Amino acid sequence: MRIRLARRRDAPALTAFNRAMALETEAKALLPEVISAGVRGLLARPASGFYVLAERNGEVIGALLITKEWSDWRNGDFWWVQSVYVLPAHRGRGVYRRLYRHIQRLAARRRSVVGFRLYVDHDNARARRVYRSLGMKETRYAVFEQLKPGVRFYQPKDAAGSSPRGRRARKAR
Numbered sequence: 001m002r003i004r005l006a007r008r009r010d011a012p013a014l015t016a017f018n019r020a021m022a023l024e025t026e027a028k029a030l031l032p033e034v035i036s037a038g039v040r041g042l043l044a045r046p047a048s049g050f051y052v053l054a055e056r057n058g059e060v061i062g063a064l065l066i067t068k069e070w071s072d073w074r075n076g077d078f079w080w081v082q083s084v085y086v087l088p089a090h091r092g093r094g095v096y097r098r099l100y101r102h103i104q105r106l107a108a109r110r111r112s113v114v115g116f117r118l119y120v121d122h123d124n125a126r127a128r129r130v131y132r133s134l135g136m137k138e139t140r141y142a143v144f145e146q147l148k149p150g151v152r153f154y155q156p157k158d159a160a161g162s163s164p165r166g167r168r169a170r171k172a173r
């Protein structure tokens with residue numbers, strides 16, 4: 001298995017991963033044109049963050065996204081771990097562990113980075129266990145958000161006619 005930074009040509013794989021993850025963990029059908037532009041937009045703006053990929057025999061089998069958030073309390077950046085996805089056939093074999101250890105090594109070399117954060121749906125028991133087992137602690141913070149009117153990023157269920165599949169492991173985005 002090889003761990004590497006994503007390049008622009010990885011955009012289709014990353015887009016597919018995000019669509020699969022949203023469907024599996026939140027039963028949301030992401031709008032193809034929005035998620036595709038979102039992935040390509042990040043890859044075109046390295047100052048906003050970076051994707052790290054796990055590759056096996058030339059196939060991308062797992063990925064995560066790192067974005068930064070300044071912490072004035074700590075005088076440094078948190079690296080937020082987002083868009084975590086491992087292909088089902090490769091789960092439970094240490095792919096995410098390798099991705100996470102890789103970004104820990106990258107962060108160890110940068111004095112400006114103070115730690116990692118992520119948000120995960122309360123019902124996503126497997127992901128919560130995985131994060132705990134790799135040393136992360138749950139915080140007392142809850143995530144609030146308010147989208148601006150008109151922001152659309154997934155096909156509402158009634159319009160898509162999709163099933164409630166994946167409800168058990170939802171993740172707020």
Ligand SMILES: CC(C)(COP(=O)(O)OP(=O)(O)OC[C@H]1O[C@@H](n2cnc3c(N)ncnc32)[C@H](O)[C@@H]1OP(=O)(O)O)[C@@H](O)C(=O)NCCC(=O)NCCS
Nearest residue numbers: 084085086091092093094095096097120127129130133171
């Ligand atoms: C959550 C997810 C990323 C984990 O990826 P993975 O490659 O299967 O995880 P790993 O095999 O690297 O597991 C890491 C550690 O977690 C633990 N772990 C793994 N699967 C576990 C499980 N089902 N139950 C309990 N602990 C588990 C193990 O201790 C493992 O460490 P080890 O390899 O040293 O034994 C993957 O299941 C996934 O893509 N799920 C769907 C999408 C999702 O939920 N994304 C996260 C949204 S926040």
